[in-house]
Amino acid sequence: MMIDIARRQATPWHLWLVGVLSLLWNGYGGYDFIQTTTRGEAYMRESGFGDEMIAYYAAMPTWMYVPWTLGVWGAVIASLLLLxxxxxxxxxxxxxxxxxxxxxxxxxxxxxPPALPPQLAMMEWMPYVIVGIAALLLWYASAMAKKAVLR
Known part of the structure; x- marks a missing residue:
């Protein structure tokens, strides 16, 4: 019993900060996923997408829903598990x-996808930002596991 107590690390303040920020970031991804898959065209138009972009998403192959779902909901679940x-x-x-x-x-x-309108041009970088944040969160969780903060 004493060994378990000695090995268990106190929860560092930054775990709560990273966990909450991660949940907010990934929670928005979940919101976007739900809106895109349930409201479809109406949501995309409200987001500033034109006809070409809406057609692109409508023509997305069914198999692409697997990695999209895994990426979005895996991140939401991971954030909750981190917390x-x-x-x-x-x-x-x-x-x-x-x-x-x-x-x-x-x-x-x-x-x-087709070219985005000028007001959404910065969104072309979003897939790279998402992968970068996902990689950082994996690194952080791995570091916390190695320090025995995660059990």
Whole structure:
């Protein structure tokens, strides 16, 4: 019993900060996923997408829903697991990163979308930002697991 107490690390303040920010970031991804898949065209028009972009998403192959779902909901679950200090957060962040990378490869190299309107041009970088944040969250969760903060 004493060994377990000695090995368990106190929760550092930054775990709560990273966990809450991660949940907010990934929670918005979940909101976007739900809105895109349930409201479709209406939501995309409200977001500033034109006819070409809406047609691009409507023509997305069914198999792409697997990595998209894995990336989005894996990240939401991973954020909750991180906040609960579960070592399973590492695995969930890894699956989320895998989904984000497959989505990035599809949208940048296999089937690039049409050009975005000028007011949304900065969104062309969003897949890279998503993969970068997913990689950082995986690294952070792995570091916390190695320090025995996650159990």
């Amino acid at each position: 609960s200090r579960s070592r399973w957060a590492v695995h969930a962040f890894a699956l989320s990163l895998l989904g984000a990378v497959v989505s990035l490869v599809y949208s940048k190299f296999i089937n690039p």
